[in-house]
Amino acid sequence: MFWWVHLKDSMERSLIMKMSKVFQIAGIAAISLLVLTACGNKSDQSSGSSTGNVTVHTSGFPIVDKQITLSLMAPSMGSVNWNNMQVLKDYQKMTNIKLKYNTPPQADFSTKLNLAFASQDLPDIIFAAGSALTPANEVAYGRDGQLLPLDKLIPKYAPNFNKLMEKDPNIRKSITTPDGHIYSLPMLSSGPTSIWYIGPMWYNGEWLKNLGVKTLPKTADELYALLKRFKTEDPNKNGKADEIPFSDTKLSASRYFLMAIFGMLSNDVQNNGDKVVYNPGTSNYKAYLTFMHKLFAEGLMDKDTFSQSDDQKKAKGQSDRLGLFSDYFSYFTTGRTQKQAMNDPMFQPLTSSVSPKAVIPGSPRINRGDFSITKNNPNPAASLRWVDYFYSGTGSDFLNAGKEGGFWKYAKNSKGEKVRVLNDGITPDNSEDKRSKISPDYGLTVPKYAGDDKMGPILATPDSPKVDAFTAFVNKETAEKYTPYARVPYPLVYLTKDEQDSIASNATDLSTYVEQMEAKFITGVEPLSNWDKYLKTLDSMNVKQYVKVYQAAYDRWKKAE
Template identity: 70%
Template structure:
């Protein structure tokens, strides 16, 4: 999954003064790259003494020319590395990148490719020598990123291809809410208050009983039986939060311990479908769930007709203020006879393929040093917020603390548009580290709080309700070429059939008595081979180090 990194007033800001100080402190310990006669400093700035030019290809959000971005211009001075930019629009980037590989007209660096550089292509381009393996260079030339892998071994496992190489670096998120697998379900706090509910449901039965109260006790107080206890759009969010109540975290493969299973034919999935059909049949699940749009769902929320609903934040649906939204509790993981311990799906906290070096690069070591700075706190703040004088300026608050405040012309409503003019990370999952660096936020005024009360509340909800119970449904793995070929067709067919069947089972179009027939149909779609492939990929992932 990708991560949103909106850096407005409550986002992070740079420590440019420290970064510039580092420019004058370049380590004398240097090494010559094996791909060219380039001497690269292993620490400090500049990275190279003699000016070095590299070409870079990246998707553009279309806000401004990358050559004019203040963060990149300043970083070129710090590093002594100049970049030539090829930045197709995001809508065309995947096509342009594939053409570059096909024609061998490759840039030196591929930046923020994300899903455009698919795992399959990463394996293929690496194997045929178009991408440079990085694992031997990382300890020396990417110490910040190396520390992240040591801290979280799953990162190394998740970016190591079947041939044992690392061809691309990821975006790494340590922000509190980066643990979300998808935007949560939220309870309507006004309804809970009206019904005197003090404690959220912890079991599927308690949840069912609460939904019945939402339906029958007029919690919106309008005298009409118009309440919709639970809603979603095609179950895309709700299933992620409700399936774990039955011990399943994915509508695809998941690992139960070290055993890979296909969740949609597990007996626990039948229990999930049975429960959801019960809700639908009794009018507790919105009858429009499989047909409505997000806008239609949100309109119901703004009319105060929803009890439990999905969105990134509750006020996106209800239209309430952020202060009011703090009364809408985040989903509490449920248990059931099938799953007596609470568990919830959690994000792996990385987005792969965000920085790759091609065979044309004159100095992979220098390129790796160039990006490694962004895996540190100072570097991440710098590339996100740029140097002083554009998005922010230093100011001293009433406590005598030096803080960052919005520069002239920057407001809470236009700060992201302004950031798009100076930073290449706008709108992209760029190769970098992010975290809750509250002391470095950009404030409207020097004495304004670093973080809003709403942000603090959301973090606390996450720490209480997701972090203790979170588990990644299935690790990020790579498949070999043969494995890709063996599952490519069945993967799409399985996904389509399972989603269509889910809707039919829940709405009653297909009776649950047809479960065995459904399972046999899936088995006929080569699901056993599908699971076998992912078991092998999981086993490789676990052994990678």
């Protein structure tokens, strides 16, 4: 897959860690897209199938009557040894499946996983690999027989996941490789903010108040006018001309929102209807560069954008010097409280002369590569049943926070209603640290359906609101300013080996060149009068073949059932 998908995957991992700290206790009232039937209880073992000399029950617990042992490889966040995670210990008892864990640090996981394939020293199960198991590797390892196809087993042994695919055909299309097989299962999301492609941009609400701004910009020209006011009217009220109207770190997040002003959802390929285009070679992209150069030349964009670290950007925010900036939540940059951050409005998608309809990049809500079974696995059916529980509402809740009596307990509120609350000794301040020690569902994209909050949120106290004020604010901003305008830039596809080979030699060079030239054009190091020279260079890097490959992949994706 091309580079922006990997960037998104990396950002999502960071987002999961940061968002969970804010949202876990409040328990976001997830938008449940599907109604799932959880696995039955132990008495619901009406049928089974014998595989690998072990009878695998197709419903209920245990999954097998006689304990079996399987090996599992996954990245570790370092909080605790997986053998000591209570969720996994409880699940072993429920399923009768014992696991041997190989959990290298997340930073080393990709290297360790590649070594395992190269040496053929493979685990039975690969868990929460995410972008470490690239789409290209899925295709190659599936073709070579190192990963087992799951598609024929799914209807019988993964009924929860099968229901999700039946409800949303895009899931099957997005995880089926060119040979027609499914080699890995994804993490699926449906919560209020799961549509985020990357962390949003935020306005400094105090500055807006000080300038008397009541209505946010809706066009490129209105944004320019507001940034001009940020620079010239002393909105931080310190009597100094130290305001920076807009800032980011190498445009790593804001790029997507600013390009969208000109109708582009990525700085790579996107499908406009059924036609795939390479955005950095379009007139829309030139319009984007022209606008951004104007901001930079007039001091409306941070002169350090392409050189500063994220910490340096945040230091400026904490000194109240930034008017518009990107981050998962505004207070991560400003250093203010959550309550104060509720005064910082989310960036609203804008229109321009070349893009009269507001649009913004949206997440496909599918993170691939999170559960695979290798050729060494003696019981694929049991392994698939093991993971399928996490694609139900109760199973997803269980993976996230465990059984009653550990991380949480039941209590009655003042209305006599039974609610879930944090257990003794666990507070909103230490809850994520505590949770990271009981479950692997922390900081990783694990195979599950995230969003069907079947058992209700976990509250700090029995009478805590089910959705705290800050969560409600973020959800409302998302519903108003993100969701209505979001569109997936390009579907999740797989390339055939021939397609990969045809672009492998120049794909990385192409993206590197585009990013370098973006910075040069915006800062003026390279004048936009050299645009035609830039286009010729793209042509020399075989960009037409690049687009041809992704057009073919898109056509194949669209035709898939």
